[in-house]
Amino acid sequence: xxxxxxxxxxxxxxxxxxxxxxxxxxxxxxxxxxxxxxxxxxxxxxxxxxxxxxxxxxxxxxx
Numbered sequence: 001x002x003x004x005x006x007x008x009x010x011x012x013x014x015x016x017x018x019x020x021x022x023x024x025x026x027x028x029x030x031x032x033x034x035x036x037x038x039x040x041x042x043x044x045x046x047x048x049x050x051x052x053x054x055x056x057x058x059x060x061x062x063x
Contacts, residue, residue: 029061037061 029037037057041049046060 029058 029040032040034054034057037054038049038052040061041052041057044061049057049060052060
């Protein structure tokens with residue numbers, strides 16, 4: 001196999017790992033505190049997260 005094939009396989013593994021991580025995150029949002037939800041929103045670049053209430057944070061993070 002050439003270098004390109006290895007690169008493509010590596011990219012596919014990274015993509016699959018991200019999908020699995022995002023699925024796990026969705027399951028655990030309900031268990032997080034508001035501060036934890038705000039940190040996740042910050043990490044994802046959601047604007048105005050610091051003024052949001054729990055329900056709005058959950059909606060934005062899941063949507």
